Amino acid sequence: MNIKPTAQDIEEAHERVSPYIHYTPVYSSESINKIARAEIFFKCENFQKVGAFKARGGMNAVLSLSDEERQKGVATHSSGNHAQAVALAAQLQGIPAHIVMPSNSAKVKMEAVRGYGANLIECEPTLQAREETLQKVISETGASMIHPYNDYRIIQGQATAAKELIESVNEPLDYILTPVGGGGLLSGTSLSAHYWSNRTQVIGCEPEGADDAFRSFQTKTLVPMVNPDTIADGLRTSLGEKPFDIIKEHVSDILLANDNEIAAAMKMVWERMKIIIEPSAAVPLAVLLRNKELFEGKKVGIIISGGNVDVGSLPF
Template identity: 55%
Template sequence: MIALSPLHRVPTQADLLVTHEAIHPFVHRTPILTSTSLDELTGARLSFKCENFQRIGAFKMRGGASAALRFTEAERERGLATHSSGNHAQAVARAAQVLGVPAYIVMPHDAPRVKVAAVKGYGAEITYCNNTPHERQAALEEVVARTGAAFIHPFDDYGVVAGQATAAMELIEDVDRVLDYIITPVGGGGLLSGTALAARYFSIRAKVFGAEPEGVDDAARSLKSGKIEQNETNHTVSDGLRTHLGERTFPIIHKYVTDIFVVSDEETVAAMRLIWERMKIIVEPSCSVPLAAILRYPEVFRDKHVGIILTGGNVDVDRLPFG
């Protein structure tokens, strides 16, 4: 198993290459799928990087593994800790399981049941809290003080960013022609900032876009204002996108991301249903926001080859947002 050095600055091209090699035992190289019917509907050529087929069912496994490998063995022995509503929680729990160390996860009371069950299945100890940034942080600090576990931030960590970048690296390498655009969802910005770096280092011309729900549109506002904006609520069907950008992710996004599009929950659910029906694969609402943006802004994407990172498929099939 390859040990990784801690990252205290924006990852370089070399950092991304060694990270991709190091996390290989933890992740799948996920497939790229296409859909003629969705191409016809959008007027674009779409290549879907299917991280819903990733281990733990989401791209977060990449960042979790990358960050876990940057601690020393002595640091890891005391366990890994994080706070998350679901997919990052699963990633840290699974990384700890593979490494043979404890995992301590803080999750909000209203986290999706399917994600809570998965975290428990990986053997993690769960501490529940109210779903606010303050409550999450307070609960995490108590857990770390009690256990001495090493904290892996869900997104605002250069090690996490380097891991998330590997999805776009594979997308760029595996598509059958040059990409014009790459679009990802954005919550805390780990995936979007990593994708932006991957495009800068490894793509001939791909511009990078983000997409987020209008109920938590801090990233779009931040890109326009030039500073990190906050959300007053976290009301959206896309539970994985309810947080705001971080001090490490925002400068990368501000420098390298072309634009961030905002869509309604209704548009997201419609896009989710289209993916289920046309591609015959399971995706969660957060995952569907980029397709919703392409459908809402067809003039931007028409006649372009667009890479879309389908971020995850951990959805409670007993509580689907469509009938």
């Protein structure tokens, strides 16, 4: 499939994944609204399976396989939430999963992947080693590659989070803010807003220390990320080509926040909402608080992308 997801594609993806994922709640906080001078609706994907929206895309990709592909299983490389998402989806469907993870991945994430019954292959912690190891696994097993974001099945799946947010809020949102790393969530969100809430502006939120999407959006040319430096570990990756094509067309802007602002926003959500969110998930609130005048008096949806964080080592 090589055409951008249609409304029907996303609807079908939603029906496909719904039996296997959580329809996560939307929360608001009076005290954060007061500080932000806006009405914010947080879509809590930290409560999603595997603790992140990645479960949506992983599930949709696995459920979209042909019978022949299912027999040979799936493969991917990831140090984080996508690895768990693909492993869980494969386990639920009873098909093999080969997950290449850099040897410096968090132990708890490697254990989770093994816990889902996946075949975990460790490699050196370089992009080259990851890609070579994955290629070797695929040529040996014939497994289907599931890329974490440069794949329309993934984008369709991630789009379902914003679709649910729009359904849940029941009144027109002025903005939806999401983090942007590889671009799967942002591009999917912008499609869902385009199809079901056309007057809503979608804004990507990125750390200053990994600002390739910002620079790509400004210059209309894909700029890869070199040496990212940010506490938002889920957003260090480079923007993908397929997401970028959609983002150029349907996203209004990409705005930045620095690590201090991200840590402060994360702490604010922990203290005031009593929910655990990871640094990447705090970037949209950090962007909103940095640009208060832009969002003043507006209704703003924020996708809390995940809650996987080492609680023994916090940035505050």
